[in-house]
Every structure is written in C-alpha cells, then in structure tokens.
Amino acid sequence: xxxxxxxxxxxxxxxxxxxxxxxxxxxxxxxxxxxxxxxxxxxxxxxxx
Amino acid sequence: xxxxxxxxxxxxxxxxxxxxxxxxxxxxxxxxxxxxxxxxxxxxxxxxxxxxxxxxxxxxxxxxxxxxxxxxxxxxxxxxxxxxxxxxxxxxxxxxxxxxxxxxxxxxxxxxxxxxxxxxxxxxxxxxxxxxxxxxxxxxxxxxxxxxxxxxxxxxxxxxxxxxxxxxxxxxxxxxxxxxxxxxxxxxxxxxxxxxxxxxxxxxxxxxxxxxxxxxxxxxxxxxxxxxxxxxxxxxxxxxxxxxxx
Numbered sequence: 676x677x678x679x680x681x682x683x684x685x686x687x688x689x690x691x692x693x694x695x696x697x698x699x700x701x702x703x704x705x706x707x708x709x710x711x712x713x714x715x716x717x718x719x720x721x722x723x724x
Numbered sequence: 725x726x727x728x729x730x731x732x733x734x735x736x737x738x739x740x741x742x743x744x745x746x747x748x749x750x751x752x753x754x755x756x757x758x759x760x761x762x763x764x765x766x767x768x769x770x771x772x773x774x775x776x777x778x779x780x781x782x783x784x785x786x787x788x789x790x791x792x793x794x795x796x797x798x799x800x801x802x803x804x805x806x807x808x809x810x811x812x813x814x815x816x817x818x819x820x821x822x823x824x825x826x827x828x829x830x831x832x833x834x835x836x837x838x839x840x841x842x843x844x845x846x847x848x849x850x851x852x853x854x855x856x857x858x859x860x861x862x863x864x865x866x867x868x869x870x871x872x873x874x875x876x877x878x879x880x881x882x883x884x885x886x887x888x889x890x891x892x893x894x895x896x897x898x899x900x901x902x903x904x905x906x907x908x909x910x911x912x913x914x915x916x917x918x919x920x921x922x923x924x925x926x927x928x929x930x931x932x933x934x935x936x937x938x939x940x941x942x943x944x945x946x947x948x949x950x951x952x953x954x955x956x957x958x959x960x961x962x963x964x965x966x967x968x969x970x
Contacts, residue, residue, distance in 0.1 A: 679768070683778035688843050692782040692836040693763075696789065699828050700941060706824070707949045714955035721959050722968045 735814050737954045738963030744947040751944035758937035765930030773927075782840040783927075787914070788935040789832040792942060793861060794896050796826035800868075801893045804886030814950075816882040817957065819889070820872055821949035825942055827865035833858055845909055853902035854910035857895060864892040878957070 682689045766784030773780040800822050806815035837855065838848045849855065868885050875881035903912045914923050921928055958964050 682781065683772060685777065685779035685781075685843055688779060688839045689781050692785060692839040693767075695835050695839075696785040696832050699832050703825060703828055703945055707945055707952065710949065711952040711955075714952040718955050718959055718964045719968050722965050 735812055736963075737813055737817075737958050737961070738966075740814050741951055741954050741963070741967075744951050748944050748947050751940045751947070755937050755940035755944055758933050758940060762930050762933035762937050765933060766927075770927045770930055771924075776844060779840070779843050782836050783914075784930055784934050786833060786836040786840060787931060788938045789829045789836065790858070791935060792938045793826060793830040793833050793858070794899060795939075796822050796829060796942065797861060797864070797889070798893065798896055800826065801886075801889040804889040807882050807886045808890075811879070813957070814954075816879075817950045817953040818946065819882070819885065821953050822942075822946050823865060823869050823872070824949075825945055827862060827869065829938070829942075830858065830862040830865055834862060850909050852909045853906040854899065854908050857899040857902050860895055861892075861899060864888070864895065868892075 680686060680690075762784065767781055770781070770784075772778050800819050803812075803815040803819040803822070806812045807819060834855075837858075841850070842848050868888055871885050871888060872881055875884060900913075902908060903910055914921060923931070955964060
C-alpha cells in the first residue's frame with residue numbers, strides 16, 4: 676500500500692493532479708446544485724403570488 | 725430556414741426540461757461507474773511507463789480533460805450557430821450552461837499538465853505553442869462567461885456570446901495541430917484518428933474509460949445546469965406554473 680501511495684517517488688505530482696481534478700468536478704456539482712435550488716425557489720415564489 | 729420537427733419538439737423548454745430530468749441520473753451513474761473503473765485501471769492495473777515511471781499516471785486525467793476542453797468549446801460554438809440562425813432557446817441555455825464546465829476542464833488540463841511538466845520537463849510552465857494555445861482557450865471561456873454576466877439583455881448577450889464562440893473556434897485547430905506545426909516541448913499526439921495509437925493497450929483502455937467518464941459527467945452536469953437556466957429564463961411561462969402546481 677505504501678508503495679502504491681508513493682507512486683514511485685511522484686506521489687506529490689500524481690495525487691495533487693488527481694485531487695485537483697476531483698475537487699474541480701465536485702465544485703461544479705455543488706455550484707450547479709445551488710443554482711438549481713435557487714431557480715426552483717424563484718419559480719415557486721413567483722407562482723405562489 | 726425551418727428546423728426539423730423532432731428538433732422543434734425537443735426545442736420546447738418544458739419538454740426538454742423533463743427529457744433532461746430523465747437522462748441525468750443515467751448519465752451521472754455512467755460517469756461515476758466509469759470514473760471508478762478508469763481510476764482503478766489507470767492507478768492500479770496499468771504498468772509504470774518505462775521512462776516516466778508512475779509519474780505518467782497523470783495522463784489518465786490530463787488527456788481526457790484536454791479532449792473535453794476542446795470538444796466543449798466546439799459544441800458551444802455549434803450551439804452558438806443555432807442561436808444566431810434560429811434563435812433557439814434551448815441552444816442558448818445549453819451554450820451558457822456548458823461554459824463553466826468547459827472552463828473547468830481547461831483549468832484541470834493546465835493544472836495537471838503543469839504538475840506533470842515539473843518532474844518530466846523540469847518546469848511548471850513553458851510558453852510552448854500547445855500550452856499557450858490551451859491558456860488562450862481558458863481566456864476565451866472566461867471572456868464568454870464574463871460577457872454573459874456583464875450584459876443585462878439576455879437575447880442580445882446570447883447572440884454576442886455566440887459570435888465570440890464562433891470567432892474563437894479558430895483556436896481549436898491551433899491547439900490540436902500545435903505539436904505538429906511548431907517544435908514544441910509538449911509531446912506529439914499519442915492517440916490519433918489515423919494510424920494505431922502509440923500507447924500500450926494496458927494504458928489505453930483506462931484512458932478511454934476516463935474519457936467516457938468525463939463525457940458522461942459533462943453531459944449530466946450540462947443538462948442539470950440547463951434545467952436551472954430554463955427555469956430562470958421561463959419563470960413566467962405556463963410550463964413552469966404547471967411544474968409547481970402539478
């Protein structure tokens with residue numbers, strides 16, 4: 676396991692790259708979820724009037 | 725110019741909203757499953773490179789992200805053309821929704837490329853033709869997003885954005901062929917349309933699976949964002965009223 680995590684001495688570069696990728700994609704999901712929630716709230720508010 | 729009937733039907737925002745809602749869970753599932761398989765294949769099963777050792781494993785996110793950065797831009801330009809020719813509402817919503825995703829994939833490409841470049845080339849960044857043209861692509865995405873945020877009139881801002889996208893398409897072949905046209909630090913294409921790929925099958929399949937994952941993620945996220953965009957644009961319409969009141 677330690678050998679796998681060490682990535683042949685390139686651990687910092689490999690894991691940082693994968694972490695950046697996962698974080699950016701996850702941030703997109705959060706961002707879109709927030710926009711959707713806002714849009715749904717707005718539509719409900721308009722049609723409740 | 726008249727649109728085909730199937731396109732017109734799907735072009736109704738209410739119909740598209742429901743269609744997208746049905747498609748998103750399947751696409752998200754495909755994206756998650758193929759990401760797990762691709763990551764396992766790339767990080768565990770694929771053998772180390774004979775020159776770069778395990779450092780090359782960045783390829784499994786860097787290359788699919790680079791493909792997506794260019795593909796999304798071309799797709800946005802196509803939607804931009806539909807906006808200019810037919811003033812299609814769905815195309816406008818898709819075009820705007822794809823922008824942040826395209827910018828994200830471009831940023832991932834640049835960041836992971838930089839992290840790969842440091843141990844292999846000895847530098848985080850070089851003003852190489854491939855790297856610079858990819859950076860220009862990021863600026864085009866940011867310019868488009870900023871334009872959409874800055875201009876208040878929606879139909880006009882969409883058309884202005886569409887023009888920017890169509891003009892910026894010229895950068896895509898520059899990115900793609902930069903490694904052939906100029907003597908660059910960046911390596912030539914590993915996988916091409918013509919001829920066999922210069923990569924072992926054990927490394928190729930996780931790369932392609934990751935590409936499927938990124939494509940499915942983009943499709944799901946873009947449709948999800950488009951649904952929000954349609955709700956915001958059509959807040960006064962009958963279909964949104966029916967949506968909230970059964």
